[in-house]
Amino acid sequence: MRPFLITGLLLLLLPNLVFAGSEYATFQTFYQESSAIGWVLAGVFALIGGAVICFTGGTASPIVAGIGSWIGGMMGLSGIAATNAGLALLGGGAIASGGFGVIGGTALLTATLSFGTDVVVDYTIGKAVNEYEYSNLTKYSKKMTTLPLPMNDSGPEAYEDALKILEGIDKGSPVFSNKNQQIISNAIKVLQNSKDVPDIDESAKNSSLLSLLYFVSNDYVRAKIYASSSITAARVSHIKRTLPAFIYATSSLYEKEFNFTSITRNYFRYSILAEPDNPLIPLLFSIYLDRMSLRFNDGSLAEDSLRDVFNIMQTPSLEDYQIENYAILLSRYFIRLKLEQQKITSLASTSNETIKSSPKTLEAVRDSLARYDVLINDSNNVITKFISLELDDEGRDKATVFQRLLIKYIKDKQRLVLLIDDLKNYQDNLSAEESVIDHEDVGHEQVNWIRYTIPLILVFWVIIIARRRKYRDRDGHH
Numbered sequence: 001m002r003p004f005l006i007t008g009l010l011l012l013l014l015p016n017l018v019f020a021g022s023e024y025a026t027f028q029t030f031y032q033e034s035s036a037i038g039w040v041l042a043g044v045f046a047l048i049g050g051a052v053i054c055f056t057g058g059t060a061s062p063i064v065a066g067i068g069s070w071i072g073g074m075m076g077l078s079g080i081a082a083t084n085a086g087l088a089l090l091g092g093g094a095i096a097s098g099g100f101g102v103i104g105g106t107a108l109l110t111a112t113l114s115f116g117t118d119v120v121v122d123y124t125i126g127k128a129v130n131e132y133e134y135s136n137l138t139k140y141s142k143k144m145t146t147l148p149l150p151m152n153d154s155g156p157e158a159y160e161d162a163l164k165i166l167e168g169i170d171k172g173s174p175v176f177s178n179k180n181q182q183i184i185s186n187a188i189k190v191l192q193n194s195k196d197v198p199d200i201d202e203s204a205k206n207s208s209l210l211s212l213l214y215f216v217s218n219d220y221v222r223a224k225i226y227a228s229s230s231i232t233a234a235r236v237s238h239i240k241r242t243l244p245a246f247i248y249a250t251s252s253l254y255e256k257e258f259n260f261t262s263i264t265r266n267y268f269r270y271s272i273l274a275e276p277d278n279p280l281i282p283l284l285f286s287i288y289l290d291r292m293s294l295r296f297n298d299g300s301l302a303e304d305s306l307r308d309v310f311n312i313m314q315t316p317s318l319e320d321y322q323i324e325n326y327a328i329l330l331s332r333y334f335i336r337l338k339l340e341q342q343k344i345t346s347l348a349s350t351s352n353e354t355i356k357s358s359p360k361t362l363e364a365v366r367d368s369l370a371r372y373d374v375l376i377n378d379s380n381n382v383i384t385k386f387i388s389l390e391l392d393d394e395g396r397d398k399a400t401v402f403q404r405l406l407i408k409y410i411k412d413k414q415r416l417v418l419l420i421d422d423l424k425n426y427q428d429n430l431s432a433e434e435s436v437i438d439h440e441d442v443g444h445e446q447v448n449w450i451r452y453t454i455p456l457i458l459v460f461w462v463i464i465i466a467r468r469r470k471y472r473d474r475d476g477h478h
Contacts, residue, residue: 024204025208025240030208040075064087068086068092092106115408161194230244242275285313306333330382330383376410379406
């Protein structure tokens with residue numbers, strides 16, 4: 001009976017075993033080596049590599065470093081490695097913050113999480129909103145945290161050849177360094193020059209690798225093309241496609257026009273929830289949120305779009321990553337609050353008369369205040385959920401830091417409202433003064449008209465009277 005029982009169990013398990021073995025387009029098949037530990041380390045290395053530039057924008061304050069170390073500590077790291085990895089997740093890479101260019105992520109995080117009302121981001125030296133330009137988006141993305149390179153070297157021949165080339169990557173340098181980018185480019189050429197793979201599952205893995213390599217090369221157009229190809233192949237085979245789905249969604253954010261709700265709910269959400277045990281999930285949220293920040297700056301996204309991301313985070317299957325995910329999202333909320341606060345402060349209190357007297361300036365700061373309100377309400381909702389989680393002592397301390405920080409931003413609204421009121425009064429008084437001047441000019445014109453017109457009329461009548469006398473004298477003479 002026992003052999004039959006074992007055979008029966010194997011038959012029951014066989015479909016699952018076959019399914020698991022044929023997953024060629026998931027994060028696990030790209031990042032897990034012989035154990036789950038290798039999978040986790042891939043993401044950690046990516047964070048640390050991406051965080052090399054964290055401190056180029058300034059030294060992190062104790063609060064920022066503390067929160068960064070706390071996040072990194074939850075990943076099993078310690079010391080500077082924990083701080084760098086945590087800062088990368090919090091948005092510690094380079095962040096394009098508006099028309100004033102690029103501000104170092106750590107400098108912005110320090111200004112954001114330490115709170116202050118001084119102008120550190122001057123919106124008067126550039127445009128308040130950037131125009132869409134793909135080249136600018138890719139330039140700002142180069143130093144942002146990105147996906148790690150694959151660790152699993154098992155796959156089709158071309159895949160394995162490409163992985164051998166990638167072994168030459170300098171792990172001590174960030175992935176965006178010229179040397180590493182050249183190595184990645186060589187791996188891409190090997191894949192593109194390979195013969196077509198007849199097996200559709202293997203084709204999905206090759207396409208997924210191409211999309212990944214283009215993604216880390218900041219070529220989001222090609223990354224999306226190959227991600228789409230991989231998704232199509234995976235659908236035919238009825239296998240998961242989490243990696244290309246993530247790349248497809250994130251790359252779509254670089255298009256001039258895109259449907260954010262559609263790509264987030266149909267692709268990004270799928271990439272997270274179809275593989276909920278993926279230890280890289282906090283990294284995926286961080287990458288997606290950073291790319292969203294680029295589109296806040298050119299007006300393509302509204303702040304309430306962050307709610308869609310938060311809705312995904314609240315899914316019960318992601319419970320193991322909720323603390324990291326909530327902290328990651330809150331950091332982006334506070335960054336947006338800081339930028340709107342800075343926009344209002346710098347524009348409303350500027351000494352530049354042209355900017356200060358422009359109706360467009362008043363319109364811009366009023367719009368920023370409306371965004372500020374949305375961010376306050378939504379971040380309060382996230383913090384409320386955050387505090388309700390089962391937190392240890394350090395987690396409660398960090399949650400309290402976020403809560404106290406939000407209170408400061410809420411209180412600062414009164415100051416911002418007064419700045420906007422002062423700007424409005426200034427422009428109203430300026431309009432009134434211009435109106436008085438206009439009336440005075442009209443009065444002067446009227447006085448001048450009378451001054452010059454009356455003598456002309458007198459001369460005219462003198463001439464008429466003189467002519468009449470002349471004609472009368474002539475008639476009398478005749």
